[in-house]
Structures are given as structure tokens and as C-alpha cells.
Amino acid sequence: MAEKVVKATRxxxxxxxxxxxxxxxxxxxxxxxxAAATKTSIFQKxxxxxxxxxxxxxxxxxxxxxxxxxCGKIPFAASFAMFATGRAFEQIRNSIxxxxxxxxxxxxxxxxSTGEDGATHxxxxxxxxxxxxxxxxxxxxxxxxxxLGAVKAALELDGPVYIRLGRLAVESVNNNDDYxxxxxxxxxxxxxxxxxxxxxxxxxxxxxxAADNMKAQGINARVINIHTIKPIDEDIIIKAAKxxxxxxxxxxxxxxxxxxxxxxxxxxxxxxxxxxxxGIQDRFGYSGPAKELLEIFGCTAPGIEKEVKExxxx
Numbered sequence: 001m002a003e004k005v006v007k008a009t010r011x012x013x014x015x016x017x018x019x020x021x022x023x024x025x026x027x028x029x030x031x032x033x034x035a036a037a038t039k040t041s042i043f044q045k046x047x048x049x050x051x052x053x054x055x056x057x058x059x060x061x062x063x064x065x066x067x068x069x070x071c072g073k074i075p076f077a078a079s080f081a082m083f084a085t086g087r088a089f090e091q092i093r094n095s096i097x098x099x100x101x102x103x104x105x106x107x108x109x110x111x112x113s114t115g116e117d118g119a120t121h122x123x124x125x126x127x128x129x130x131x132x133x134x135x136x137x138x139x140x141x142x143x144x145x146x147x148l149g150a151v152k153a154a155l156e157l158d159g160p161v162y163i164r165l166g167r168l169a170v171e172s173v174n175n176n177d178d179y180x181x182x183x184x185x186x187x188x189x190x191x192x193x194x195x196x197x198x199x200x201x202x203x204x205x206x207x208x209x210a211a212d213n214m215k216a217q218g219i220n221a222r223v224i225n226i227h228t229i230k231p232i233d234e235d236i237i238i239k240a241a242k243x244x245x246x247x248x249x250x251x252x253x254x255x256x257x258x259x260x261x262x263x264x265x266x267x268x269x270x271x272x273x274x275x276x277x278x279g280i281q282d283r284f285g286y287s288g289p290a291k292e293l294l295e296i297f298g299c300t301a302p303g304i305e306k307e308v309k310e311x312x313x314x
Contacts, residue, residue: 002175005144010108010165012144014039016151017076018046024155026072030065032058032079038108038165040078058083062091062103069101074155080114081107081123081164085130096160097135104154105130108165111252112280112297113202115167115290122285128257130162131230137183138230140164140259142204143172146227149181157183166202168290173205173225186233192220195312196240197304199250200226200259202294207250209301214308221308229259234266241271248311251279252299278307 021027021043030052035041044051054061058079065075078084084107085092096103107126114122130138137157141147141164154161173189189204190211199207204225211221222244224236241247247267249260260277267275280297294300298307 001177002145002179004175005172006169007144008166008169009141009143009147010037010039010167011042012147013106013151013163013165014042016148017043020152020155021047021050024074026074027155028052028068028073028075030054030061030075030077032056032061032083034079034108037080038078038106040076058088059091062088062105063095065103066091066095066099066101069096069103074102074104076104076106078106078108080121081110081126082121085123085126085162089129092160093133097133100135100159102158102160104161104163106163106165109167110164111166111202112285112293112299113166113168113252113290115293116287118287119284124254124280124285125257126162126164127229127253127259131257131262135160136230137161137228139183139228140201141227142201142225143170143174145172145174145179146181150227153181153183164201168202170202170205173208181227184228184231184233186236187225187227188222188236189225190221190223192222193244194220195308196222196224196244196247197250197308198224198226198237198240198247198259198263200229202252203250203299203304206299206301207304210304210308213301213305219308219312219314226259226263229262232262232266234270237263237266238270241267241273246274246311248276248278248308250299250304253279254282255279256282276307276311278304
């Protein structure tokens, strides 16, 4: 088994960029005056001549990234998710996705775990925004190892990619030696047939803990990690629907437009079963310690366990 790592995925992102840049000279990194927060500062220190601080101007930064991609470079453009996807939506849509340019967009500090930065910075809509854009691949890694695999896969894919980065340090769940990251392929972390728990990002580890706790109580929950929201793994979802008969999703994102809606679309069209979407219930977050906010919004193992038991009528 690989070593368990407790690390924020934003830090793993910066480390992955540095490692890949050793052999790929076309990688360049852009940031919007937030390098210390997004951890692109790790790359900046190692490759200062390949790093560009575009200032607090995300729209312009995406335009610069598009131009670099058109010249053969592979730009990774990073900022807080709220500003990378919100402020720069038009440029991403028209200048990057429409011509299908090879730009990788990193949205850090997503979700309520952004904590004390409050509602204006706790982006709960980024996955929905990026999912709606044609040609865009959307990835939400759950831990250190998954982020390393996601950045490598994004680099190898010719086209626009959105990668969600977390602020909060999380313990890795993908420690098995045979772990392999594949774009568009979900991972079954726990077997079970009573219900299928489908989670993404930060909530994957919490779902595993919840499932292990419930197993001791006689509830056998399947846990599926969906790291690629678009394109989503339809096969693993349909299989879960047929074998479990019910599905419940968990995400640190608005339940509108995120993982839950993506899974519901697959289920409705292929194997309709009873389903519930859990996450942020169409509301804004607020300022507070990240761990406390996760508890309040039900984004912890006890919260997941409670939702699953209620869903099953236990």
C-alpha cells in the first residue's frame, strides 16, 4: 500500500506541475495574483521564466492562456474557483472552449471548505458552470494521489480541462498499489448492494468512513468515487443502479448542476431507480471554520451516515 498522505489537493496540484515540467518544456503556468494560495508558487519558484502573474484580471488571464495555447504551449491557468469560472466565463467559453484550445483551468478554494473567506469566495457553482460548456472536461480529485493523476491526464488530453482544487488538507483514500487514474472512469472503493453512495472530491473519504461505520450496523453500502464529472462514467452508475436499486450522491457543491444532476441524468435515461442528491441545497455558504461548516452542511461522515439511513428508512 502507498503511504497515506494528508495534504490539500491545491498543494498536490503545484507539486504535480513541477514534476511534469521537468520533461515537458511546453508547460507554462499563469496565475491571477494568488500563487501563494493556489500553490502555483511551487512552480513559480522552480521555473520562474515559465510563470506569468496576470494580476487580478482572470478574464485577461484566460485570453493570454488561449494565445499561448494557440502558439503550441500548454498553459495551466489558476485562480480561486469563484473567479476562474465566474469572472472569466465568457473568455473560457468563447476563447478557449469554442476553438477547443489546449488550456487547463485550475479552480482553487472551491466549496464551503474555503471557510472564513465566506460566501463570496466559497464557489458552489463551478462544476455546473464548466459542465455546461461544450468541449470542456471537468475533474474533481478527492486526494493527493488523485490530483497527481488528474494533472498528468489533463496534460495528455488535447483540449480544455477544468480541475477543481481544495483548500483543506485531506487524508488520501487512493493508497492501493494498483491505483490508476483514468479520465471518465469511476472507482468502486467499497462493495455493497443495499445502496450506492456516489461521491466526488472532498466527500469521497467521508463516504468511505460512513460506509465502514454502517457495515458494522448491517448496512452494506457501495461507495463509488466519481473524479471525472464530465465525461461521467455511465457504466459504473448504471451497474450500481441495477445491482443496488437506489443511489444517493454527495458533493461539496450546489446540488443543482453538479454531480447529483449528472448522475440523475444517467439514471433517468438508462435505469430509473430511487435516488437522492445531497450537498449544498441551493443556498450560499457563510464565513466560519472549514471543519465546522462541513459539519453544518452535512458534508462529513456522520452527516452522510445520517442521510443514508434516512434514505433507506433505517
